Amino acid sequence: xxxxxxxxxxxxxxxxxxxxxxxxxxxxxxxxxxxxxxxxxxxxxxxxxxxxxxxxxxxxxxxxxxxxxxxxxxxxxxxxxxxxxxxxxxxxxxxxxxxxxxxxxxxxxxxxxxxxxxxxxxxxxxxxxxxxxxxxxxxxxxxxxxxxxxxxxxxxxxxxxxxxxxxxxxxxxxxxxxxxxxxxxxxxxxxxxxxxxxxxxxxxxxxxxxxxxxxxxxxxxxxxxxxxxxxxxxxxxxxxxxxxxxxxxxxxxxxxxxxxxxxxxxxxxxxxxxxxxxxxxxxxxxxxxxxxxxxxxxxxxxxxxxxxxxxxxxxxxxxxxxxxxxxxxxxxxxxxxxxxxxxxxxxxxxxxxxxxxxxxxxxxxxxxxxxxxxxxxxxxxxxxxxxxxxxxxxxxxxxxxxxxxxxxxxxxxxxxxxxxxxxxxxxxxxxxxxxxxxxxxxxxxxxxxxxxxxxxxxxxxxxxxxxxxxxx
Amino acid sequence: xxxxxxxxxxxxxxxxxxxxxxxxxxxxxxxxxxxxxxxxxxxxxxxxxxxxxxxxxxxxxxxxxxxxxxxxxxxxxxxxxxxxxxxxxxxxxxxxxxxxxxxxxxxxxxxxxxxxxxxxxxxxxxxxxxxxxxxxxxxxxxxxxxxxxxxxxxxxxxxxxxxxxxxxxxxxxxxxxxxxxxxxxxxxxxxxxxxxxxxxxxxxxxxxxxxxxxxxxxxxxxxxxxxxxxxxxxxxxxxxxxxxxxxxxxxxxxxxxxxxxxxxxxxxxxxxxxxxxxxxxxxxxxxxxxxxxxxxxxxxxxxxxxxxxxxxxxxxxxxxxxxxxxxxxxxxxxxxxxxxxxxxxxxxxxxxxxxxxxxxxxxxxxxxxxxxxxxxxxxxxxxxxxxxxxxxxxxxxxxxxxxxxxxxxxxxxxxxxxxxxxxxxxxxxxxxxxxxxxxxxxxxxxxxxxxxxxxxxxxxxxxxxxxxxxxx
Numbered sequence: 053x054x055x056x057x058x059x060x061x062x063x064x065x066x067x068x069x070x071x072x073x074x075x076x077x078x079x080x081x082x083x084x085x086x087x088x089x090x091x092x093x094x095x096x097x098x099x100x101x102x103x104x105x106x107x108x109x110x111x112x113x114x115x116x117x118x119x120x121x122x123x124x125x126x127x128x129x130x131x132x133x134x135x136x137x138x139x140x141x142x143x144x145x146x147x148x149x150x151x152x153x154x155x156x157x158x159x160x161x162x163x164x165x166x167x168x169x170x171x172x173x174x175x176x177x178x179x180x181x182x183x184x185x186x187x188x189x190x191x192x193x194x195x196x197x198x199x200x201x202x203x204x205x206x207x208x209x210x211x212x213x214x215x216x217x218x219x220x221x222x223x224x225x226x227x228x229x230x231x232x233x234x235x236x237x238x239x240x241x242x243x244x245x246x247x248x249x250x251x252x253x254x255x256x257x258x259x260x261x262x263x264x265x266x267x268x269x270x271x272x273x274x275x276x277x278x279x280x281x282x283x284x285x286x287x288x289x290x291x292x293x294x295x296x297x298x299x300x301x302x303x304x305x306x307x308x309x310x311x312x313x314x315x316x317x318x319x320x321x322x323x324x325x326x327x328x329x330x331x332x333x334x335x336x337x338x339x340x341x342x343x344x345x346x347x348x349x350x351x352x353x354x355x356x357x358x359x360x361x362x363x364x365x366x367x368x369x370x371x372x373x374x375x376x377x378x379x380x381x382x383x384x385x386x387x388x389x390x391x392x393x394x395x396x397x398x399x400x401x402x403x404x405x406x407x408x409x410x411x412x413x414x415x416x417x418x419x420x421x422x423x424x425x426x427x428x429x430x431x432x433x434x435x436x437x438x439x440x441x442x443x444x445x446x447x448x449x450x451x452x453x454x455x456x457x458x459x460x461x462x463x464x465x466x467x468x469x470x471x472x473x474x475x476x477x478x479x480x481x482x483x484x485x486x487x488x489x490x491x492x493x494x495x496x497x498x499x500x501x502x503x504x505x506x507x508x509x510x511x512x513x514x515x516x517x518x519x520x521x522x523x524x
Numbered sequence: 525x526x527x528x529x530x531x532x533x534x535x536x537x538x539x540x541x542x543x544x545x546x547x548x549x550x551x552x553x554x555x556x557x558x559x560x561x562x563x564x565x566x567x568x569x570x571x572x573x574x575x576x577x578x579x580x581x582x583x584x585x586x587x588x589x590x591x592x593x594x595x596x597x598x599x600x601x602x603x604x605x606x607x608x609x610x611x612x613x614x615x616x617x618x619x620x621x622x623x624x625x626x627x628x629x630x631x632x633x634x635x636x637x638x639x640x641x642x643x644x645x646x647x648x649x650x651x652x653x654x655x656x657x658x659x660x661x662x663x664x665x666x667x668x669x670x671x672x673x674x675x676x677x678x679x680x681x682x683x684x685x686x687x688x689x690x691x692x693x694x695x696x697x698x699x700x701x702x703x704x705x706x707x708x709x710x711x712x713x714x715x716x717x718x719x720x721x722x723x724x725x726x727x728x729x730x731x732x733x734x735x736x737x738x739x740x741x742x743x744x745x746x747x748x749x750x751x752x753x754x755x756x757x758x759x760x761x762x763x764x765x766x767x768x769x770x771x772x773x774x775x776x777x778x779x780x781x782x783x784x785x786x787x788x789x790x791x792x793x794x795x796x797x798x799x800x801x802x803x804x805x806x807x808x809x810x811x812x813x814x815x816x817x818x819x820x821x822x823x824x825x826x827x828x829x830x831x832x833x834x835x836x837x838x839x840x841x842x843x844x845x846x847x848x849x850x851x852x853x854x855x856x857x858x859x860x861x862x863x864x865x866x867x868x869x870x871x872x873x874x875x876x877x878x879x880x881x882x883x884x885x886x887x888x889x890x891x892x893x894x895x896x897x898x899x900x901x902x903x904x905x906x907x908x909x910x911x912x913x914x915x916x917x918x919x920x921x922x923x924x925x926x927x928x929x930x931x932x933x934x935x936x937x938x939x940x941x942x943x944x945x946x947x948x949x950x951x952x953x954x955x956x957x958x959x960x961x962x963x964x965x966x967x968x969x970x971x972x973x974x975x976x977x978x979x980x981x982x983x984x985x986x987x988x989x990x991x992x993x994x995x996x
Contacts, residue, residue, distance in 0.1 A: 143859060150862070154668045168664035177659045180871070184653030192640035192840035196626045227699055227844075230866035243715065256866065263863040368664035372869035387615060390622070391735040394702035394728065397844035397869050399652070 053422055055090055056097035063098065064429055067107055067118055078108060078116040105433055125436065128306075128444040128457040130280065133251040133270035133489055137291060140262035140486040146255050152477045159509040160497060162468070162479030164304070166452065167423065167499045168368050172416035176367065179406040183399060191402060195395040197386060199225020199375070203405035207375055210408065213343060214301075214336060215350030216359070216377070224376050224389055225396045228369065229334040232360035232376035233297075234260050234392065236330045239358065239384040240295045241266050247330075248287055248296040250279045252455070252484035252493070254304050254332065257297055268486045269293065275446045275455065278303065278310035281317045288325045295328040301345050302335035305455045305484055305495045307448025309345050319351045326356075328381070333361040334374075337417055339450035340425045355380030363404055365451065366417060371400040424452045424499065431498040434507065438514030440521045452499035455481070458492045458517065462524050465491050467516050476509045525894055527562055528569035535570060536901055539579055539590055550580060550588040577905055597908065600778075600916040600929040602752065605723040605742035605961060609763060612734035612958040618727050624949045631981040632969060634940075634951030636776070638924065639895065639971045640840050644888035648839065651878040655871060663874060667867040669858060671697020671847070675877035679847055682880065685815060686773075686808060687822030688831070688849070696848050696857055697868045700841065701806040704832035704848035705769075706732050706864065708802045711830065711856040712767045713738050719802075720759055720768040722751045724927070724956035724965070726776050726804065729769055740958045741765065747918045747927065750775065750782035753789045760797045767800040773817050774807035777927045777956055777967045779920025781817050791823045798828075800853070805833040806846075809889055811922035812897045827852030835876055837923065838889060843872040896924045896971065903970040906979065910986030912993045924971035927953070930964045930989065934996050937963050939988050948981045 053061070066072050079087070084095045099116055102108045108116045149162060183191065198204065204220035211218055226232040233256065241247060243265030249258070251270035261268055269287045272280045278300055287293060298318065300310040310318075322329050331348045339345055349359040358381055362374025373396075378385035407413055428448060435445055439456070446455040458464065468478040481493025494513075500506060525533070538544050551559070556567045571588055574580045580588045621634060655663065670676065676692035683690055698704040705728065713719060715737030721730070723742035733740055741759045744752045750772055759765060770790065772782040782790075794801050803820045811817055821831040830853055834846025845868075850857035879885055900920060907917055911928070918927040930936065940950040953965025966985075972978060 146862070147858070150669050163666075165665055168661055173664070174659075177656050181653055181656030184649050184656055187646075187649045189640055190842075192645070192842045193637055194635075194841045197622050227865040227869065231864065234864055256862075259859070260863040263859065369666045369867075370662075370664045370870040372865070372867070386619070387731070387735065390618070390728075391732040392703065392706050392864050393699040393844070395841075395844070397699070397872050398842040399872055400869050 056094045056101065057426075059084075059088060059090065059094060059098040060101040061426065061429070063102060064105070064107055068124065072118050074118050074120050076118050077114070078118065080115055105430065106437065107433070125443050125445045127447055128275045128455060130272050130274045131251050132272055133485065134487060135269070135283075135287065137246045137267035137269050138487045139267060140258045141488055142255065142483060142486075143259060143262070145483050146259055149479055149483060152472060155477070158472070158475050158477040159505055160477045160500070161509060161513070162477045162495060163497050164453070165369065165497065165499060166365050167420070167501065169501070170416070170419055170423065172412065172419045173367070175410065175412040176403060176407050179403040179410075180399075182406070183402060191398040195398050195401070197390055197395055199223070199396050200398060200401045200405060202409075203373070203401045204375075206405050206408040210413075211377075214333070215346035218377050222377050222382070224378065224385055225401060226362070226374045226376055226389065227372040227393060227396055228364050228374040229332065229360050229362035230256060230374070231392065232362065232374045233257050233330065233332060235376055235385050235388045236358040236360055236378065236381075237261060237264055237266065238388045239378055239381040240328045240330065245294040246291050248284060248293050249486070250298060250303065252305055252481055252490055253297070254299065255483045257332065258486055270486055273306065274308070275306045276308050278308050278314055279318070281314055281321065284318065285321055288321060288327070293325070293327055295330055296322065297330040297332065298348070299332040299335065300348055301333055302339050302448070302450030304335060304451065305453050307446045307451060307453060307455065309339060309341075309449045312346060315346070315348045316351060319348055319357075322356055323354070329357045331357055331359045333359055335365050335451040336361065337366050338421060338424060338452070340421055341449070342421070349377060352379060358385075366420065367404065367407075371404060372397070373400050373404050424450075427452065427498045427502065428454075430502045431496075434510045435514075438511045440514065440518040442521060443517070452497060454496040454498055456494040456496060458521065459524065460492050462492045462520055464494060464520070467520055468494075471513060471516060474512060476512060478513070528566045528573065529898075531560060531562060531566060531570040532573040533898065533901065535574060536577070536579055540596065544590050546590050546592050548590050549586065550590065552587055577902065578909065579905065597911075597915050597917045599919055600747045600927060602744050602746045603723050604744055605957065606959060607741065607755075607759065609718045609739035609741050610959045611739060612730045613960055614727065614955055614958070615731060615734070617955050618731055621951055621955060624944060627949070630944070630947050630949040631977055632949045632972070633981060633985070634949045634967060635969050636925070637841065637969065637971060638837050639892070639973065641973070642888070642891055642895065644884065644891045645839070647882065647884040648875060648879050651875045651882070652871075654878070655874055663870040667870050667873070669862055669867055671695070671868050672870060672873045672877060674881075675845070675873045678877050678880040682885075683849075686805070687818035690849050694849050694854070696850065696861055697873060698834070698846040698848055698861065699844040699865055699868055700836050700846040701804065701832050701834035702728055702846070703864065704834065704846045705729050705802065705804060707848055707857050707860045708830040708832055708850065709733060709736060709738070710860045711850055711853040712800045712802065717766040718763050720756060720765050721958075722770060722775065724777055724953055724962055725769070726771065727955045729804065730958055742958055745778065746780070747778045748780050750780050750786060751790065753786055753793065756790065757793055760793060760799070765797070765799055767802055768794065769802040769804065770820070771804040771807065772820055773805055774811050774920070774922030776807060776923065777925050779918045779923060779925055779927065781811060781813075781921040784818060787818070787820045788823060791820055791829075794828055795826070801829045803829055803831045805831055807837050807923040808833065809838050810893060810896060810924070812893055813921070814893070821849060824851060830857075838892065839876065839879075843876060844869070845872050845876050896922075899924065899970045899974065900926075902974045903968075906982045907986075910983045912986065912990040914993060915989070924969055926968040926970055928966040928968060930993065931996065932964050934964045934992055936966060936992070939992055940966075943985060943988060946984060948984060950985065
């Protein structure tokens with residue numbers, strides 16, 4: 053980020069936090085320049101940027117003022133799913149969403165795609181070119197069932213950032229976080245078991261649970277602090293729950309990072325009730341705070357946490373390189389890996405290992421964190437501008453997924469269908485509930501660089517939401 | 525193959541078939557030269573090659589004579605597994621075999637690895653280099669759940685060679701044939717079901733069945749004509765069998781190609797008893813006959829055949845590019861694919877698609893067929909030379925796997941362990957039986973180019989077998 057962008061972000065945050073109120077005059081260019089030790093023109097550029105974003109407006113001979121705007125929409129309240137084990141439905145909706153992702157000309161507001169267009173991705177192609185050049189015949193043979201050692205070593209180093217000390221032999225490489233989650237569930241559960249999940253929660257995981265004949269208890273979840281530890285405890289007392297599945301860091305779809313104390317509380321509960329924790333950390337490295345938050349796995353003293361992650365959200369989902377650290381479930385995880393896919397493709401594994409080893413990964417991650425954080429700011433600004441009053445909007449602390457909630461009597465499923473016909477790929481919240489709740493919610497992707505098409509899509513979506521709200 | 529190699533192969537076959545008997549004088553160089561329309565020196569080179577292989581020996585001023593040799597060992601008789609549903613065991617043995625494949629300095633006589641060292645593989649690296657150069661951002665995003673259309677189109681064209689007319693939308697790309705088989709089993713079976721399998725049969729498939737709580741009836745199988753259709757019919761009458769799993773073309777481990785009439789008979793049985801057929805065609809394209817044999821799938825008029833295959837045996841297992849054509853089970857297969865791994869890695873898919881599109885695949889296949897056929901000849905020759913009398917040896921019609929059977933009272937499991945300690949990776953036949961039968965058998969890989977290490981390994985193995993036979 054350049055100096056003026058940095059200053060603009062700082063000022064935007066102050067406006068967001070109410071330090072500068074609506075209609076208030078901002079400090080003069082000269083005073084800001086001396087306050088921050090930057091040049092006059094830097095301050096002017098920052099002010100121009102904020103003006104472009106309609107956060108401030110100039111008044112002749114008086115300086116800049118905070119624009120009168122609609123108030124920041126509130127965050128969604130604690131969710132209230134049914135408090136008993138339910139069967140999972142929604143496969144048809146998931147399949148429909150998957151087919152929509154093939155239509156390339158759509159604005160993918162409902163997708164889980166990261167931005168893969170940044171120049172810090174280039175070295176990955178270079179690593180691939182080097183692989184093509186050196187023609188190492190080992191890459192053509194069957195890989196170890198565990199995955200390539202070179203990659204596992206890099207991952208064990210990366211995991212230190214989240215407070216985890218694991219050996220490369222504790223790690224199993226998988227085809228994306230998807231296979232990691234699939235393995236974790238099968239390593240822990242038997243058909244007929246019950247597991248606890250956040251509500252809303254990732255539809256992929258729930259379809260896996262459905263396929264293995266597992267029921268879920270959806271636990272109330274707060275959009276700022278995560279799963280309700282109290283409600284989880286009540287559920288554990290009431291039902292023979294085998295495991296809890298969480299996305300505690302940069303949650304999909306709510307965007308929260310569970311405070312450390314709550315992560316600890318969940319781990320203690322798991323110990324008390326002797327259940328496993330399946331921790332989906334796939335968005336963990338995209339947290340806007342640095343250093344990144346710790347994982348629940350870092351607290352794991354008795355091997356009950358199965359950490360699942362991948363490079364799909366940080367690098368590229370097309371690579372299908374993920375991993376699982378299955379703790380005490382290693383033997384079952386190995387068997388499950390074997391009977392699902394055997395070993396994992398070598399070329400993508402090796403390219404990623406080299407990308408990390410040569411220092412490109414941390415540089416890329418730093419950039420993506422900043423980009424997603426800035427996108428969030430732009431996006432929130434447009435959502436406020438185009439979306440009707442009376443909605444709640446999440447404040448993601450990482451990743452690139454936003455959750456929008458409308459009054460409960462509103463059904464957005466038909467709206468999403470209508471928007472798809474207008475070239476906007478959109479996912480209703482019901483996809484993320486076992487029982488099809490959250491039909492009044494939307495999951496929005498803000499990974500993509502802001503452009504005219506995205507702006508138009510947001511405006512169209514906002515109008516559709518306004519219309520449905522009026523007629524409700 | 526050069527002209528003299530071709531002639532040598534022809535002569536070796538005649539010796540093999542007994543047209544030239546042991547001790548008989550071979551035609552003079554001059555007469556062969558005029559018979560085959562080749563030069564004198566070509567015939568001389570061919571004779572030198574046969575001499576190197578110890579098939580013939582020169583006698584001064586008399587010409588070449590067929591060497592006095594041990595008789596060709598007989599093929600293994602029809603197998604006789606237990607005729608009732610059994611639980612699958614052997615996971616520990618499978619895991620042990622998998623770990624052995626990580627020790628690179630071992631002679632991999634027990635592996636399923638193809639030869640990836642041939643120059644016809646080079647264009648694959650070039651395609652990879654091109655991918656690195658063009659940096660198509662689409663390859664970085666999530667692929668379609670079905671897999672890349674470009675690759676599916678190429679596969680649907682390839683499948684014409686086996687008599688199958690399928691559309692690219694009937695094909696699902698998978699992580700190797702392994703995932704294809706795993707999907708097929710889950711698409712067809714429920715826990716508690718019974719399926720029929722060849723005996724012996726691929727350990728990977730059996731471990732999958734075990735994991736899904738499926739029992740197997742092992743059907744007697746002939747090393748020349750394949751599964752006994754009569755025994756299969758009896759089993760279908762006796763048990764509520766849901767599906768039959770077959771490797772009918774270039775069987776693993778017996779190497780047979782089921783005659784077309786028998787493939788038809790199995791399909792008719794499947795129709796009569798309304799069961800599914802899971803056809804593993806992973807070795808199908810390595811058949812030594814050309815054009816390649818038809819698949820059972822090519823007879824499939826009602827969608828009951830699930831064809832599973834991959835490029836693991838023809839190109840490289842490290843790529844993990846396979847496919848399934850699930851017929852009427854497409855919907856279930858799609859869901860199973862989704863909950864297992866989501867989509868498949870794009871880069872290897874695209875490299876293979878381009879490799880085929882640019883005509884490299886057929887050239888490579890032609891070469892590999894010849895190489896494996898020639899290796900088989902060398903290998904059989906050494907097996908006859910070094911292995912003791914009283915064994916049976918399969919006559920593979922494709923692929924690169926040989927099956928050796930010793931008298932039933934002999935246990936080769938400890939021999940395999942001992943050989944592993946001498947740096948020879950070896951698989952006892954019990955790995956390929958649900959109930960651990962075939963402890964008196966060995967599965968040998970002859971994909972690798974013949975060299976001193978391989979020769980020494982075969983000699984050591986032969987000595988160990990001779991020793992155990994003497995002491996039995």
